[in-house]
Amino acid sequence: MSADEDIRKNIKELKREKDVVIVAHNYQTGLIQDIGDYVGDSFGLAQKVNEMDVSNVVFCGVDFMAESAAILNPDKNVIHPEPESRCPMAAMVDMDELKSYKEKNPDTAIVSYVNTNVETKARSDICCTSSNAVKVVRSVDEEKVLFLPDKNLGRYIKRFIDDKEVEVWEGYCGTHDDITAADVKGLKDEHPDAEVVVHPECRPEVIDIADYAESTAGILNRAKESDVDEMIIGTEKEMGYRLRKEVKDKEFYFPGDPTCQNMKKITPEKVLRSLETLEPVVEIEDEVAERALKPLEKMVDLGRG
Ligand code: SF4
Structure with missing residues (x-):
């Protein structure tokens, strides 16, 4: 049995033993998405955690997602396997500046x-x-x-x-801001019939040349509904894992190599440790x-x- 298969097996057994559900954001690695009970965008995961009748939720995403789930669900233990998995954009709001603006x-x-x-x-x-x-x-x-x-x-x-x-x-x-219009146009030249769908966190000039701007859930829906054979997707590259898994009749191309390293700090080993210890729990004043x-x-x- 490979190391990955071994971890998957242990995670599956522990989930059965303990009252735990694993949720994973669309930007998590394929292996984390596979061990997740639910995979989705931040809105979908927030809704899902609200609906669940479960005591412990292992949240595979960045800090603000796990925090939001904890705030919306004070009756559940929300466990974030790697507290250092943080979104740099969330940290771009200076509290003193916001206070003075208000x-x-x-x-x-x-x-x-x-x-x-x-x-x-x-x-x-x-x-x-x-x-x-x-x-x-x-x-x-x-x-x-x-x-x-x-x-x-x-x-x-x-x-x-x-x-x-x-x-x-x-x-x-940074992940979306780094996607350039030139990269999208380059792919469009190679695949002229491809539909272009980008995340609205992309730059305006990238959105201008796209057919649609959608959240990751919207991108998935578009991929399922559209009758084109090829799509150019402007978002974090791991979205490709979910698209290729769920939409088998299309090719998906990603401009550049858009990667959120912060999302990748959640590893299967850390998820396994969280299942064993039911920690670290998100604590908010x-x-x-x-x-x-x-x-x-x-x-x-x-x-x-
Ligand atoms: S992709 Fe990463 S850096 Fe960008 S908003 Fe999401 S968590 Fe933050």
Whole structure:
């Protein structure tokens, strides 16, 4: 038996023995996706954890995802196998800067992408994911919105909002921001009939030459529905694993080598250790968790876009 098969077997046995469900983000490695009971985007996983009747959830994703699951589910033990698996974009919001912005702009709605840390969420009016960001911005009563932290997603939202002023924070996801229009065009030259679907965290000029901008769940749906034979996908490359597993009648091409190293810090060995010890559990200070809960609940209540 190979080392991978050995780990898979041990994980399967431990899951049976203990009251544990494993959820994995679409950007996790193929092996982690395979051992996950549910694989999805941040919105889908948040919804799934809410619905589950289970005591322990091993969350294979970056820090803000596990934190959000813990805040939304105080009755469950949310276990993050590698606390150092952190999203650098979430860390691009400086708390002092945000505090001072709020003081100067008391009538502005703070809409934060779910890719933020818990302190940012606690200072926000509502959260959103890439699949419901436009719907969320439309839902707020205020005429002015500060969207944070992703400038690319913020600029994308602005394309659809004409009755509000949307100010955008200067954060970005390096993985998506590194995807260039030249790389996409190069692939399009090689595969002229391919449909181009990119994540809205990509730069505006990449979105401009795409046929669709979608969350990872949207990309998967598009791949299942579209009748083309080839697709060019602008998002983290591990999404290709899920696409190729679930959509067998198409070829998928990725521009460049878009990799989120932070997601890859979760390894099967660390998942196995978490199953053995049921640790490390995500711990959030009650007062901050309470303040972050409302904007997260509003996001979930609004549903996908
Ligand atoms: S892909 Fe980008 S937004 Fe997602 S966790 Fe990695 S750095 Fe953060």
